[in-house]
Amino acid sequence: xxxxxxFVAPLAFAAFAAFASLVASEAAAQSAVxxxxxxxxxxxxxxxxxxxxxxARLFAQKLSDAWGQSVVVDNRAGAGGNIAAELTAKxxxxxxxxxxxxxAHAVNASLYSKLAYDPVKDFAPVSLVASAPNIITAHPxxxxxSARELxxxxxxxxxxxxxxxxxxxxxxxxxxxxxxxxxxVQLNHIPYKGGGPSAIAALAGQTQLLSSSLPTALPHVRxxxxxxxxxxxxxxxxxxxxxxxxxxxxxxxGYEVKEWYGVxxxxxxxxxxxxxxxxxxxxxxxxxxxxxxxxxxxFEPTRNTPAQFAALIKSDVSKWEKVVRASGVRID
Numbered sequence: 001x002x003x004x005x006x007f008v009a010p011l012a013f014a015a016f017a018a019f020a021s022l023v024a025s026e027a028a029a030q031s032a033v034x035x036x037x038x039x040x041x042x043x044x045x046x047x048x049x050x051x052x053x054x055x056a057r058l059f060a061q062k063l064s065d066a067w068g069q070s071v072v073v074d075n076r077a078g079a080g081g082n083i084a085a086e087l088t089a090k091x092x093x094x095x096x097x098x099x100x101x102x103x104a105h106a107v108n109a110s111l112y113s114k115l116a117y118d119p120v121k122d123f124a125p126v127s128l129v130a131s132a133p134n135i136i137t138a139h140p141x142x143x144x145x146s147a148r149e150l151x152x153x154x155x156x157x158x159x160x161x162x163x164x165x166x167x168x169x170x171x172x173x174x175x176x177x178x179x180x181x182x183x184x185v186q187l188n189h190i191p192y193k194g195g196g197p198s199a200i201a202a203l204a205g206q207t208q209l210l211s212s213s214l215p216t217a218l219p220h221v222r223x224x225x226x227x228x229x230x231x232x233x234x235x236x237x238x239x240x241x242x243x244x245x246x247x248x249x250x251x252x253x254g255y256e257v258k259e260w261y262g263v264x265x266x267x268x269x270x271x272x273x274x275x276x277x278x279x280x281x282x283x284x285x286x287x288x289x290x291x292x293x294x295x296x297x298x299f300e301p302t303r304n305t306p307a308q309f310a311a312l313i314k315s316d317v318s319k320w321e322k323v324v325r326a327s328g329v330r331i332d
Contacts, residue, residue, distance in 0.1 A: 132215070177329070
């Protein structure tokens with residue numbers, strides 16, 4: 001190769017790469033203009049009737065109305081949401097397959113020894129849509145009316161105090177594992193098959209404590225059947241501003257567990273489409289009917305940018321990996 005050719009070839013390659021990138025960028029922008037041009041499938045990794053399903057159906061209807069194209073909820077329950085996540089990761093990345101995911105998406109990265117997808121690399125985060133803290137409550141027979149009193153009681157009776165949750169590896173379970181780790185106490189976990197059965201057991205005094213979603217326990221708290229130990233958000237929740245947080249009640253700064261619900265897409269979905277969906281979600285969250293419906297269901301309307309959502313997922317993967325490792329919980 002001549003010296004001239006050696007000089008020109010890299011420039012030609014760079015020019016071609018820049019041109020190809022420009023063409024791809026313009027094509028992606030054009031696809032966003034016409035998106036969606038067919039039915040959008042919104043996968044849900046849990047059975048119909050639950051909180052995630054209710055949120056997905058609310059937004060599916062609102063997005064359908066806004067876009068003039070059907071957005072259909074497709075429930076693929078099982079394996080803690082992994083089945084739906086795998087289907088999403090392997091779907092065509094054109095924005096016509098979305099996943100309404102939850103905080104367990106980040107937990108599953110360390111909870112399962114083998115996943116058919118990478119919870120971070122195989123997805124394009126779009127936006128959060130809602131969030132809600134968990135809550136720790138106690139049967140009235142328990143001699144603790146605050147997180148600080150519970151810690152003192154647990155230290156006096158290591159391993160004797162029982163708590164129920166919706167099952168092994170759920171965020172309700174890990175809520176307590178994080179609390180026990182930060183407080184330096186030992187608690188006895190009794191897993192149940194869902195939030196309903198765990199609440200029934202706590203109400204009957206079969207377990208001393210209950211770790212649950214806020215909507216599950218709040219009616220029983222208001223009725224005086226369960227005592228509040230604390231909610232798990234960093235600040236008091238507007239859903240129940242009279243209830244103290246675990247962090248303030250126990251003197252455990254940095255303690256926080258918040259269930260979140262958000263939309264993600266396959267990793268290679270064009271940024272223009274991701275941004276278009278994000279903008280529409282933002283618009284819908286400003287709708288009074290949508291925000292009131294979410295609040296009625298027990299959730300806080302919550303939205304962020306794709307970059308912020310991506311950072312949250314990465315942060316939660318790291319956070320829960322430490323908790324899962326400390327607890328020794330594994331699901332295979």
